Amino acid sequence: MAKGLKVLYDCNACPAYCCSYPRIIVTDKDLKRLAKYFGISKRQARKKFTKKGEEPGERVLRHKKDETYGTACRFLDRETRQCSVYTGRPTICRDYPGLRRCGYWEFLKFERNLQEDDEFIPTAYNP
Ligand code: SF4
């Protein structure tokens, strides 16, 4: 995204839908960063935090149960809905959504306006 442009979504007011995506790819560089963050080896980080992805050799973040979306990234703080490893998070989490707008945020805002409830969380979203 072009530098200096203000983003049109507010992650602090969102229950972190993007952290519920099943395919959050973890690269080798991401593993090194996570390992450093936790003070463990890359191999340990790979085993503990990731699992096989769709493509050969691909690793994705492990999930755990989530009351809002069924499952979500194991690092999502269930109380605050914030990332618990913010400085150690993978590149894909740093880059997403990569645009000024976030599709889920647009949907969330629309539904909250409709319900006249700033904290409403719709149960289904099919982009
Ligand atoms: S779904 Fe969009 S608004 Fe919500 S946390 Fe992710 S990027 Fe932010």
Ligand code: SF4
């Ligand atoms: S590492 Fe953090 S930002 Fe990335 S999916 Fe997990 S909780 Fe979300």
